[in-house]
Amino acid sequence: MTDIAAARLKKRHAAETRFRVYGRTAIIIALSFLALLMGRIGMQGYSTFTTNTVSLSVYLDPARIDAGDLEGSNFDYVVALALLKKMGETDDDYGTNASEAMDLVSRDLGFQILNRLKAEPGLLGKTITVTGPMKANADLYYKGQLKRETAQADRRLNNHQLDWLDRLKADGDVKSGFNVAFFTHADSTEPEQAGILGAVMGSAMMLLVTALIAVPMGVLAAVWLEEFAPKNRWTDIIEVNINNLAAVPSIVYGLLGLAVFINWLGAPRGAPLTGGMVLALMALPTIIIATRSALKAVPPSIREAALGVGASRTQTVFHHVLPQAMPGVMTGTILSLAHALGETAPLLMIGMIAFNPGIPEGFTSSASVLPVQVFIWENASERAFHERTAAAIIVLLVFMIAMNAAAVILRRRFERRW
Amino acid sequence: MTVLVALALLAAFSGGVFLLGRRRAVRLAGGAPASLHSLPGYHGAWVALWAGAPAALILFAFAVFGGRMEDAALRAQAPAAISQLSEQRQEVFWSDARAEARGETSSEVRWEGDLGAAMAAKVSEARQITAYGRIAALALAGVLALVGFLLAFPRLSKDFRARNRVEGWTGVLLIACSTVAVLTTLGIVLSLLWESLRFFQAVSPLEFLLGTSWDPQIAMRADQVASSGAFGAVPLFAGTFLIMLIGMAVAAPVGLFSAIYLSEYAGPAMRATVKPLLEVLAGVPTVVYGFFAALTVGPTFRAFFNWIGSFLVGGPMDALGQYLETVQNQMALTAGVVMGIMLIPFVSSLSDDIINAVPQSLRDGSYAMGATKSETVKRVILPAALPGVVGALMLAVSRAIGETMIVTMAAGLQAKMTANPLDTVTTVTVQIVTLLTGDQEFDSPKTLAAFGLGLTLFVVTLALNVFALAIVRKYREQYD
Numbered sequence: 001m002t003d004i005a006a007a008r009l010k011k012r013h014a015a016e017t018r019f020r021v022y023g024r025t026a027i028i029i030a031l032s033f034l035a036l037l038m039g040r041i042g043m044q045g046y047s048t049f050t051t052n053t054v055s056l057s058v059y060l061d062p063a064r065i066d067a068g069d070l071e072g073s074n075f076d077y078v079v080a081l082a083l084l085k086k087m088g089e090t091d092d093d094y095g096t097n098a099s100e101a102m103d104l105v106s107r108d109l110g111f112q113i114l115n116r117l118k119a120e121p122g123l124l125g126k127t128i129t130v131t132g133p134m135k136a137n138a139d140l141y142y143k144g145q146l147k148r149e150t151a152q153a154d155r156r157l158n159n160h161q162l163d164w165l166d167r168l169k170a171d172g173d174v175k176s177g178f179n180v181a182f183f184t185h186a187d188s189t190e191p192e193q194a195g196i197l198g199a200v201m202g203s204a205m206m207l208l209v210t211a212l213i214a215v216p217m218g219v220l221a222a223v224w225l226e227e228f229a230p231k232n233r234w235t236d237i238i239e240v241n242i243n244n245l246a247a248v249p250s251i252v253y254g255l256l257g258l259a260v261f262i263n264w265l266g267a268p269r270g271a272p273l274t275g276g277m278v279l280a281l282m283a284l285p286t287i288i289i290a291t292r293s294a295l296k297a298v299p300p301s302i303r304e305a306a307l308g309v310g311a312s313r314t315q316t317v318f319h320h321v322l323p324q325a326m327p328g329v330m331t332g333t334i335l336s337l338a339h340a341l342g343e344t345a346p347l348l349m350i351g352m353i354a355f356n357p358g359i360p361e362g363f364t365s366s367a368s369v370l371p372v373q374v375f376i377w378e379n380a381s382e383r384a385f386h387e388r389t390a391a392a393i394i395v396l397l398v399f400m401i402a403m404n405a406a407a408v409i410l411r412r413r414f415e416r417r418w
Numbered sequence: 419m420t421v422l423v424a425l426a427l428l429a430a431f432s433g434g435v436f437l438l439g440r441r442r443a444v445r446l447a448g449g450a451p452a453s454l455h456s457l458p459g460y461h462g463a464w465v466a467l468w469a470g471a472p473a474a475l476i477l478f479a480f481a482v483f484g485g486r487m488e489d490a491a492l493r494a495q496a497p498a499a500i501s502q503l504s505e506q507r508q509e510v511f512w513s514d515a516r517a518e519a520r521g522e523t524s525s526e527v528r529w530e531g532d533l534g535a536a537m538a539a540k541v542s543e544a545r546q547i548t549a550y551g552r553i554a555a556l557a558l559a560g561v562l563a564l565v566g567f568l569l570a571f572p573r574l575s576k577d578f579r580a581r582n583r584v585e586g587w588t589g590v591l592l593i594a595c596s597t598v599a600v601l602t603t604l605g606i607v608l609s610l611l612w613e614s615l616r617f618f619q620a621v622s623p624l625e626f627l628l629g630t631s632w633d634p635q636i637a638m639r640a641d642q643v644a645s646s647g648a649f650g651a652v653p654l655f656a657g658t659f660l661i662m663l664i665g666m667a668v669a670a671p672v673g674l675f676s677a678i679y680l681s682e683y684a685g686p687a688m689r690a691t692v693k694p695l696l697e698v699l700a701g702v703p704t705v706v707y708g709f710f711a712a713l714t715v716g717p718t719f720r721a722f723f724n725w726i727g728s729f730l731v732g733g734p735m736d737a738l739g740q741y742l743e744t745v746q747n748q749m750a751l752t753a754g755v756v757m758g759i760m761l762i763p764f765v766s767s768l769s770d771d772i773i774n775a776v777p778q779s780l781r782d783g784s785y786a787m788g789a790t791k792s793e794t795v796k797r798v799i800l801p802a803a804l805p806g807v808v809g810a811l812m813l814a815v816s817r818a819i820g821e822t823m824i825v826t827m828a829a830g831l832q833a834k835m836t837a838n839p840l841d842t843v844t845t846v847t848v849q850i851v852t853l854l855t856g857d858q859e860f861d862s863p864k865t866l867a868a869f870g871l872g873l874t875l876f877v878v879t880l881a882l883n884v885f886a887l888a889i890v891r892k893y894r895e896q897y898d
Contacts, residue, residue, distance in 0.1 A: 019792035023679025224592035249820020342703025
């Protein structure tokens with residue numbers, strides 16, 4: 001080998017190595033984005049799954065609680081006084097101490113007292129113990145996300161309040177535990193009482209509507225296109241049309257829903273029914289495409305055997321071909337429903353952005369769904385809502401990963417290679 | 419609710435009729451089932467279809483169109499009192515009358531005097547119409563079910579071709595399902611066109627497409643001065659284009675190189691782990707990317723640029739430093755980069771398919787000539803796969819243009835014409851969301867503008883998709 005050739009070869013090998021490094025770098029970049037995304041959301045969200053609850057002995061002072069007008073009494077103030085008493089302080093003339101105390105303990109305790117008094121009016125004048133969540137900022141302090149080192153003006157709680165919190169913790173009145181409320185409450189304006197149950201129920205109802213409409217319709221349409229349709233210009237148009245529908249931006253489906261379902265047909269705004277219908281139209285093309293490829297994978301010999309023993313074409317398809325294609329159909333369907341579960345933009349168009357402090361009552365009443373809840377909480381200014389947003393995302397991702405895993409398992413378990 | 423109960427009753431009736439028909443067929447056969455043309459189940463199914471299907475269609479049509487028909491019937495006679503009201507007020511009147519009749523919350527307008535009397539009259543009329551409409555639909559459905567059963571049942575006989583008839587019904591159902599996809603397209607096109615036409619009556623299409631000032635005012639009252647606003651969409655197109663460009667600058671190289679590495683270099687074990695992980699990235703909902711962009715990427719970028727700016731201030735590049743120190747969270751770069759991350763798996767999986775479709779013989783030929791792997795990729799595979807890769811990139815561009823949540827959460831609201839990635843820009847989709855999520859009446863140019871933007875978005879993405887799919891398909895045919 002001459003020197004020139006050796007030098008050229010070296011250069012070529014160097015180029016080869018460089019190229020390989022580019023490829024590896026690209027994959028590392030892509031995977032580190034994934035790790036960063038998941039890691040950040042996990043870091044921001046995991047702390048929501050624990051919460052701090054406080055137990056207070058509250059004296060139900062008849063002077064402050066009007067037995068005739070329980071709803072009108074200020075129970076938050078009663079709770080605040082109980083906290084002050086515990087700290088060995090009293091309220092001043094301006095109510096500064098009491099309002100500082102109110103900033104620490106959730107209003108949930110006041111509601112608990114109200115409900116207990118309603119059930120048992122005889123408690124008035126006695127001392128009872130109530131247990132409930134801390135306010136979001138106090139909770140963040142216990143979790144170390146609100147730090148004493150931050151300058152007092154830059155944080156939501158002052159030194160005085162932090163001293164109280166430290167004493168409560170030291171006395172063992174505050175306990176940390178699993179955040180049950182996050183999974184059993186619906187949305188709320190108070191971060192510590194806001195939960196995702198309403199959104200999870202809304203998502204489930206909407207997905208049910210989507211599945212009931214899109215799955216039978218998509219499968220039957222695919223069966224016709226793949227097994228029965230003549231090859232002519234009309235079926236070509238339908239086919240091109242379906243491929244293009246699959247790539248239409250989701251927000252356009254939202255505009256369709258707004259113009260046709262809500263303004264023209266008078267469907268209820270922001271209801272699981274309307275949202276489910278919009279998402280069904282969106283999921284339809286992908287279900288059709290997946291079903292068609294599953295049907296294509298069934299070998300012609302199956303059809304010929306069925307026709308050979310005297311089955312009609314319809315019987316052939318519904319008794320033999322479709323059952324054989326079912327695993328593929330299910331996989332495609334679950335994947336497209338998982339996609340629908342995470343969809344947000346079209347739902348904003350049909351008014352699913354309202355604040356819903358309860359579990360949805362029915363398919364035609366206003367509801368929120370998980371991805372929209374994420375969007376709403378992300379827009380909230382309070383820091384504690386950001387923590388909850390990340391936690392809601394974790395729940396959403398768990399549902400999506402479960403659905404995707406189900407699809408993969410179905411594919412692995414039942415897929416047949418002919 | 420009524421419709422659901424009626425449908426359940428209908429299903430029960432059809433089920434009973436099915437059993438009746440089947441028993442009748444068995445009796446007709448008289449112990450020799452082979453003498454029947456069709457299996458007894460088909461006889462039952464045929465009778466059940468005649469009993470159930472027309473009535474179900476009526477109930478379904480009532481559920482879908484009933485509200486509209488009630489509305490039209492209610493408006494047939496407008497009370498004299500409301501004729502002086504403005505058009506918007508009349509709309510409020512009608513919607514209040516219907517809401518009141520249904521026991522829903524109506525608007526906060528107080529209808530007094532003549533209007534109050536007219537309202538009360540219309541509310542009771544609306545209640546009547548609803549009641550009559552419901553009775554009429556239920557009665558019609560009941561009659562249809564009975565008539566269908568009575569007509570179909572006597573026709574059963576030994577030689578009756580029940581199977582062929584049932585299969586005819588099935589065929590109709592299948593075709594109906596297939597046309598839903600076409601109807602969806604029609605619905606999209608017509609609704610966008612219709613609302614856009616109304617928008618273009620208020621704002622000329624030329625002004626919309628070529629105007630350089632976007633400032634949709636909120637018309638609080640119809641008679642308000644300066645309620646028109648400016649509807650020149652060029653700044654939105656510019657913003658969309660800028661963010662798309664940044665996104666593609668991230669997604670195209672990373673996605674393409676991942677695809678090349680995975681299909682040409684990686685072993686089976688690596689493929690088996692990396693591809694599912696990329697699929698996870700593809701399955702993440704866009705609202706999650708939006709959250710990531712708004713609360714992680716945006717603040718990080720801002721801190722980074724402010725930090726760089728703090729070094730430059732006072733130096734030879736003082737002006738640049740001053741500018742970098744004022745950079746905000748909501749910059750085009752944030753939204754663009756996160757959109758690029760979202761598009762990586764999309765680009766890589768499409769390119770992977772296309773690269774794998776290049777026949778092995780081309781690779782083998784290249785290796786036999788002594789080419790290295792990278793030379794084969796660069797000189798043989800990529801040129802062969804180029805049209806497909808271009809198609810894949812165009813599909814990604816169409817995705818980027820139509821993406822909503824990332825830009826809504828991470829890009830700004832200010833319409834600006836700028837090529838500076840550190841500046842705040844807004845996009846077509848952001849404006850659609852902003853225009854339609856507030857509380858305002860539906861007919862103002864402001865809300866209609868959203869449909870104008872939607873139409874533009876639809877046309878552009880459709881053109882990109884048709885073109886890209888055509889390229890991809892043409893390319894695939896070469897090697898099959």
